[in-house]
Amino acid sequence: MLGKTISEKILSVKSGRDARAGDLVVCRVDCALGTDGSTPMALDYFDAMGGKRVFDPERIVFCLDHYAPAPNRATGLLHQRMRDFAAMHGIPLWEVGDGIGHQLIVESGRAQPGSLVVGADSHAVTYGALNTFGTGIGSSDLAAILMSGRIWLRVPESIKVMLTGCLAEDVYPKDIALALASELGADGASYQALEFSGPALAALDLEDRLVLSNLAVEMGAKNGIFPADDKTLAYLRDRASGPFHAVEADPDAHYVREITLDLDSLVPQLALPHQVDRVIEIRDAIGTPVQMVYLGTCTGGRVRDFHQALAVLKAGGGVAHGVQLVVTPASRSVLETLTRDGTLAEFISMGAVIVTPGCGSCCGTCGAIPGDGVNVISTANRNFKGRMGNSNAAIYLASPASCAAAAVSGKIADPREVHK
Amino acid sequence: MSALELRGCARVISGPRRGDDINTDYIITSRRKRESLDPQVLRQYLFEEIDPAFAASVAAGDIIVAGKNFGCGSAMEVAVTAVLGAGIRAVLARSFSRTYYRNAINNGLLPVICDTQGIHEGDLLVISHDAEMKVRNTTTNETLTADTLPQIMLDIFDAGGLVPYFRQHGDFRV
C-alpha cells in the first residue's frame, strides 16, 4: 500500500477511515467559519432543515467582515440576524472592525497542525499555512455543520509544489503565488491539493506561507497545505494550548504532479485584468497609469505587507498626485500594531485613506469603490471584472512593494528600481 | 439514481475566455447580494457583467452550457440559487470549480461534466441518467457521455438537495 499525502492523512483521521485520493468521506470538522457573506443564507438553510440546536457552538465562529461597517440597511439587518443567532446558540462572533475572518481564524490559534478547519468562503484555504486542512464551503454546507458538526468531502489528489532557492530583494511571496498561478492556470489544480515542500520553505515565515496558501484557490485547488515546523509552533505558542498533531507526508506518497519553482530566478510579477492567471513580469507593464492603489485583504493586509509597502513609498518620496492610496488592515490587531509602530501615521501623512479592518472594497461590498476607467493595482487575490464594485475599472494584482512602487509614480513600476 | 430526464434549450455562456473560467461574480455580482438574497430578485441580474441580455431572455428549463472551470472564484451560494431562481435545472460544463459543484449538488442543480464544445446556443438538449449520465443534442443528433455522480452526491441530489436530505435524515448517512 502506498504512503499518504498530508491531505490524505488528515482526512483519514477526521473521517475515521483509510481515506485515499478520490474517496468521498464524511468528516468531523474542528472549526467552521461563517462570514456575513455566507451565514445569513446558511441560517435560512438551517431553519429549512428543521434545525433547532447547534451541534457544537464552540466549533463554530461567525465574522462580520464583508460588510464592515454595514453600508446599507439590508446588510445591517443581516448583521443583526447573525448577532441574534450567535447569542442564542452561544456561537462566538467577531464584530465589525475586528477584521477578516480568515485572518482571525489564524490569529486566534484556531488553525492548528493536523486539524480540519472549513470556512464558508473560498479563501479558507489560507489556513493551510499552519498544516491545517483548510477549505472553502458553501452556505448549505455550513448549515449541515451547524446541524451535525460534519461535512462530506472528496479526498483530493495532491500536487507537490517544490520550492527551491531563495527570494531576491524586492521579490515576495505574492510573486511566487502569481508565478504559480501562471504556471498552473485558473483551474490547474481543480479538486486537488497543493502540498508545498522543498528546501526554500524553512526561510518562509508564517506570514509568507499564508500568502501562498491563500492564492491556492485561484488555481482551483481545494487546499494549499504546508508541513509544520518550528515557525508554525512558534506562531501558535501564545495563541493555542496544544498538543498539536503535526502531519507530514509519507516518503512514498503519491502525487499526481510535481512542479518545481526556483525562487532564485524569480522577478516581480503582475496579474493583468481580469484574470488571476494572466501573469506577466512587472517590467513588461512599466508605465501603465494607475489611479488607485489598494493595500489590504486576506492576502496582503498583514503587518509585514504594510511595512514592505511603506519602505518603498518612503524610498520613492511618497504618493504621486492623482493616486488614491487605500489602506485596509486585515485585522484590528494589525491596525493596532501599525498604530503603535508609527506606520499608520506615515500612511496618513502621505494622504492614504484608512478603512475599517475587514474585507473593505476587495469584493466591492463596502469601502472605497473605484470609478469608471480607473486602473487599480492591489495586493488582493482576485481581479475579476467588477470585483471591486465597478465593472468599468481594471484591477492589477501584485506584491505590496510593487503596489507601492506604482503609488510613487502613478504608473506601474518595478519596485527594484525605486530604491535606486 | 432514480431515472431523470431534463429537456431544455442550450444557453451558451461565453464571457472573456470563450466560456472558460466563468467565475461566480460573473454569474451574480457580490454587490447585488448586498441588496437581496432572494433568488427571484437576483435572477434579474444573472450574468449581467458578461452578457447583459441574458437575464431578460432566459426561460424556465433552459440549460446553461459553458467551458471549463465554471463557477470559479467566490464560494457564494447565490451563484447557484440565482440560477435555480431563473428556472434552470442543469449546467453543462467541461469542468466546475469544486465549491460551485458542491453548492449545485446541495441545492438540487444538476452539474453535468461533459465535452460541451460542440453545443451551440439554442440546441435542444436532453439530459438523462439511469445507469449512466448522457446528454443528447437533438439538434445535432449527437450523444455525449457525462461523468456520473458518486454515491453520497447522488443521495443528496436525489433527495432534492441538502435541505430535504437533512430533513429526512437529520445527519449524514454513512
Ligand code: SF4
Ligand atoms: S479580503 Fe477579499 S478575498 Fe479575503 S475574505 Fe474578504 S472579500 Fe474574500
